[in-house]
Structure formats: structure tokens, C-alpha cells
Amino acid sequence: xxxxxLLESPVHTADIGIKLSRILKAGDILLLSGExxxxxxxxxxxxARGLKLKEDVSSPSFTIINExxxxxxxxxxxxxxxxxxxxxFENAGIDRYISKKSxxxxxxxxxxxxxxxxxxYLKIDxxxxxxxxxxxRIIMINWKSTYWDRKIKRxxxxxxxxxxxx
Amino acid sequence: MKKRTMTDRDIYILxxxxxxxxxxxxxxxxxTNILSNVVSSQNEIHxxxxxxxxxxxxxxHIEMIDIVIMExxxxxxxxxxxxxxxxxxxxxxxxxxxxxxxxxxxSICYSKSLPLIAVNxxxxxxxxxxxxxxxxxxxxxxxxxxxxHSSLYLVDREWNITEVGHTVDDAAGEAFDKIARYLGxxxxxxxxxxxxxxxxxxxxxxxxxxxxxxxxxNFSFSGLKTxxxxxxxxxxELMDKGSIPDLVAGFQKAVVDVLxxxxxxxxxxxxMERVFVSGGVAANSRLREEFLRLGSENNIRIYIPPAGLCMxxxxxxxxxxxxxxxxxxxxxxxxDVYSRSDL
Numbered sequence: 001x002x003x004x005x006l007l008e009s010p011v012h013t014a015d016i017g018i019k020l021s022r023i024l025k026a027g028d029i030l031l032l033s034g035e036x037x038x039x040x041x042x043x044x045x046x047x048a049r050g051l052k053l054k055e056d057v058s059s060p061s062f063t064i065i066n067e068x069x070x071x072x073x074x075x076x077x078x079x080x081x082x083x084x085x086x087x088x089f090e091n092a093g094i095d096r097y098i099s100k101k102s103x104x105x106x107x108x109x110x111x112x113x114x115x116x117x118x119x120x121y122l123k124i125d126x127x128x129x130x131x132x133x134x135x136x137r138i139i140m141i142n143w144k145s146t147y148w149d150r151k152i153k154r155x156x157x158x159x160x161x162x163x164x165x166x
Numbered sequence: 167m168k169k170r171t172m173t174d175r176d177i178y179i180l181x182x183x184x185x186x187x188x189x190x191x192x193x194x195x196x197x198t199n200i201l202s203n204v205v206s207s208q209n210e211i212h213x214x215x216x217x218x219x220x221x222x223x224x225x226x227h228i229e230m231i232d233i234v235i236m237e238x239x240x241x242x243x244x245x246x247x248x249x250x251x252x253x254x255x256x257x258x259x260x261x262x263x264x265x266x267x268x269x270x271x272x273s274i275c276y277s278k279s280l281p282l283i284a285v286n287x288x289x290x291x292x293x294x295x296x297x298x299x300x301x302x303x304x305x306x307x308x309x310x311x312x313x314x315h316s317s318l319y320l321v322d323r324e325w326n327i328t329e330v331g332h333t334v335d336d337a338a339g340e341a342f343d344k345i346a347r348y349l350g351x352x353x354x355x356x357x358x359x360x361x362x363x364x365x366x367x368x369x370x371x372x373x374x375x376x377x378x379x380x381x382x383x384n385f386s387f388s389g390l391k392t393x394x395x396x397x398x399x400x401x402x403e404l405m406d407k408g409s410i411p412d413l414v415a416g417f418q419k420a421v422v423d424v425l426x427x428x429x430x431x432x433x434x435x436x437x438m439e440r441v442f443v444s445g446g447v448a449a450n451s452r453l454r455e456e457f458l459r460l461g462s463e464n465n466i467r468i469y470i471p472p473a474g475l476c477m478x479x480x481x482x483x484x485x486x487x488x489x490x491x492x493x494x495x496x497x498x499x500x501x502d503v504y505s506r507s508d509l
Binding site for chain 2: 010035036037041042045056058059061062063064065066067068081082091092093128130134
């Protein structure tokens with residue numbers, strides 16, 4: 001099952017993050033994929049704002065895992081950009097964060113983890129649209145379970161009617 | 167012969183740093199004289215380890231830590247019995263990686279009854295400038311610019327540190343790395359962009375100067391990265407081998423301009439006449455050049471450590487450990503590790 005949304009600007013990308021945060025709970029896993037500059041970190045910073053985190057969310061590409069504990073829910077922001085293969089994911093402790101259910105786990109470059117993960121997740125793919133303009137992105141949200149089915153139904157109600165829906 | 171007292175004999179600190187990719191150990195005397203500074207990615211260690219070490223793998227620190235510490239002691243010509251204290255990074259960083267360094271430091275201190283000093287990686291970066299200037303007094307502005315951080319700090323006379331600005335998205339070093347990888351130039355991106363930009367013209371391809379006039383001291387480099395990627399998508403010819411030097415030179419100039427201008431502006435606002443620049447990106451030759459030029463123009467003294475001390479290293483951890491020891495700031499064995507800890 002999937003949902004596509006046209007994002008007009010980075011502000012819109014962050015706003016969709018804020019709105020999605022309202023349907024999330026501890027243990028939810030989001031796998032974010034898409035090119036460099038696609039808006040993954042911008043989306044997570046929106047999510048963080050939705051969770052009322054006071055800190056700015058910066059990219060964890062170098063630090064690999066950033067944990068934010070001061071929001072309504074704990075946010076674990078992971079970036080697999082520099083990691084390859086199951087051994088490296090395990091070495092970095094990614095598996096622990098996925099099974100702990102201590103917070104919302106957002107994983108950038110999450111497509112790398114897809115074939116190793118045995119948990120339910122929501123997949124969000126970010127795409128450039130060079131013909132539409134530098135700020136425009138399309139996101140494709142994919143899921144497989146009835147759990148996410150129910151959640152996305154609520155999400156659809158939260159985003160303004162037909163807002164960017166493709 | 168006059169009997170030497172504790173205060174005038176040399177103090178040797180073993181520094182240990184495992185917060186990110188490299189396993190590092192160093193022996194430093196009196197916080198200023200580096201006797202050894204071993205980094206696991208160095209060739210000699212590769213040979214001892216018997217192969218190429220993967221780019222990121224935190225459990226790899228476990229395999230490397232003994233080799234690296236022994237190598238640091240051996241190069242320094244010091245026996246563990248001659249060490250006065252162990253200083254180790256315990257925040258911020260990958261938990262699994264930090265635990266290895268902190269575990270090693272605790273074991274050494276416990277078995278040899280040595281003082282243990284746990285330090286903040288970012289504070290240690292600031293202190294990398296103290297190695298060559300051990301007597302410098304507090305009251306300055308610090309810029310840490312690396313793959314994971316791009317932040318400005320006020321350091322008061324008592325060496326208390328307050329953040330006055332940070333990146334709201336990507337760190338400067340991360341922007342370099344990502345652009346280099348995107349353009350197929352390899353990892354890490356900083357050195358290769360630095361080298362290629364030398365043969366390019368930095369004014370040919372204009373890039374935005376994000377947050378230059380934002381009125382605060384925060385940085386943003388994500389939009390700059392997007393701007394480059396978007397441009398190459400529209401104009402494929404920019405990816406040609408002949409255009410890459412101009413492309414990266416323009417990009418580098420934008421990063422350098424924002425970092426230098428905002429740092430100088432912050433120094434002026436807070437009335438600081440001295441600036442400590444540190445972190446991996448401080449090894450960038452264009453950034454160093456521009457900082458020195460703007461510094462002399464504004465009567466602000468710029469301190470930048472030699473390139474080897476800009477990268478993650480344990481000498482800076484030992485240096486900070488020395489200064490904390492002198493102030494009587496040691497830690498007990500209860501200390502933990504923390505993934506995030508802003509100064």
C-alpha cells in the first residue's frame with residue numbers, strides 16, 4: 001500500500017514531518033530513503049518539532065546515531081550513509097535500537113537495512129523533481145501491515161484534504 | 167642536587183579517544199609535549215593489524231585498543247608505571263565505541279591506581295590549540311568544524327564553555343564528504359576537494375551563502391549541498407572532469423565564507439580578540455588562509471592547530487586531561503558514556 005505527496009518546499013517537508021509525528025508511538029520504525037539533499041533530515045527535524053523537542057535536529061551522517069530524549073517521545077535518529085552490510089549495522093548497535101522500542105526510530109538510508117530487518121516499518125522515499133523546481137520533492141510512503149494501514153488512515157485525516165496528495 | 171617536587175616534575179598523561187571511527191591513543195607531557203599520537207587508520211597500525219581497517223565498525227575498537235595503547239606507550243618510550251593519569255573521551259559519540267575507550271581507561275586506572283579523567287570530545291577539540299600554546303588564558307571564541315559538528319563557543323576566563331551557534335542541519339565536513347561522494351571523488355571528501363579546488367576558479371560557479379545574514383550564529387550547509395546537486399542535475403556538463411575543479415572550488419568558497427564571516431562576526435560581537443579554530447575541517451587550506459587574512463584585517467588573533475591535530479586524535483584528549491588534572495577535576499569509576507552532550 002502506498003501514498004504519494006508532492007512537497008512544495010523544505011518548510012512543507014518539515015510540516016509533513018510534524019503531522020506524521022501525531023500518529024507515531026514508541027517502537028515505530030521509519031525507513032527513509034532517497035538521494036542526497038532529498039529532504040530526509042528536514043523531514044526528521046519536522047518530526048522532532050512535532051514531538052516538542054527543544055533542540056535542533058542535525059544530520060547524524062557522521063555520528064551515525066543521535067538520540068533526543070527531551071521530547072514527548074524519545075527520538076532515535078540513525079543514518080546508515082557511511083555503513084554497509086549487516087555486520088557494520090550490528091557493530092554500530094542499530095539492532096539494539098530497533099528491538100528496544102524505547103522511542104521512535106528514524107533511519108536515513110533505511111533501504112540498506114530493508115533486507116535485514118524483521119520488524120514492521122513505514123518506508124518513506126524522497127525524490128527530486130528537476131522539472132518542477134529546486135525546492136520540490138515527491139515522497140512515496142509505503143507500508144505492508146494493517147497496523148500502518150490504520151495509522152496512515154489517521155494521517156490522511158490530519159493532512160489537509162488533498163494537500164499535495166498525488 | 168635539589169629534590170624535585172610534584173609540581174616541577176613532568177606530568178605524563180595517557181589520552182584515549184574512541185568516540186568515532188578511529189581508535190586513538192597518545193602520551194603527552196605537561197599538556198604540551200606530544201611524545202606519541204597514534205591513530206588506528208595510520209599505515210603502521212594497518213600493518214600491525216594485518217589488513218585494511220573498515221571505515222566504520224565500533225566493535226573494531228575492541229580489536230584495536232590494546233595495539234594502539236601499547237604503540238602509543240612504546241613510541242613515547244614510557245612504561246605504564248610512568249604515566250600519571252589517564253584521560254578518555256566519554257561523550258559525545260557512538261555508545262559502543264565510547265565504551266571501549268572508557269573501559270580500557272578504567273581498567274588501567276583501576277589496576278595501576280591512577281586518576282581517571284573523563285572528557286568531552288568537543289572540549290578536547292578546543293584544547294587542541296592549547297598543545298602549542300599551553301599558557302594561553304581563557305576569554306576567547308572557539309569554532310569546532312568537523313564531519314559531525316559545526317559550532318561556535320564562548321570560552322570565558324575560567325574556561326567555562328557556552329555554545330553560541332551550531333549547524334541546524336549538516337556539519338561542514340559532512341557537506342564536503344557528501345558532495346565528494348556524489349561527484350565520485352571518494353571518502354573522506356575534505357582533502358580531495360581541497361586539492362581539486364586549488365586548480366579551479368572559485369568565482370566561476372556561484373553558490374548561495376546560507377545563513378550568512380541570519381543575525382544569529384547558526385550555520386546551515388544542507389541547502390548548499392542541495393544547490394550543487396540540483397545544479398548538476400540541470401546542467402550535466404558540470405559533472406565533466408574539466409568542470410569539477412571549478413564546481414568544488416565555488417562550493418568550498420561558499421562554505422569557507424560562511425564559516426569565517428560568522429566566526430569573525432561572533433568574535434566582534436562578544437568582544438573576543440582571540441579565536442580557536444579546530445576540528446577536521448580546520449585542516450582545509452582555503453579555510454586556514456581565509457581565517458588568517460580576516461583575522462589580521464580585524465585585529466583578531468586566529469589559532470589553528472597543525473592539520474594532524476585538527477582530525478580526531480588522543481593528544482588533545484591528553485592535553486585537556488592535563489589541564490583538568492591541574493584543576494583537580496578527576497572522575498570516579500562510576501562515570502558513564504553519553505551519545506550526545508553539548509558543551
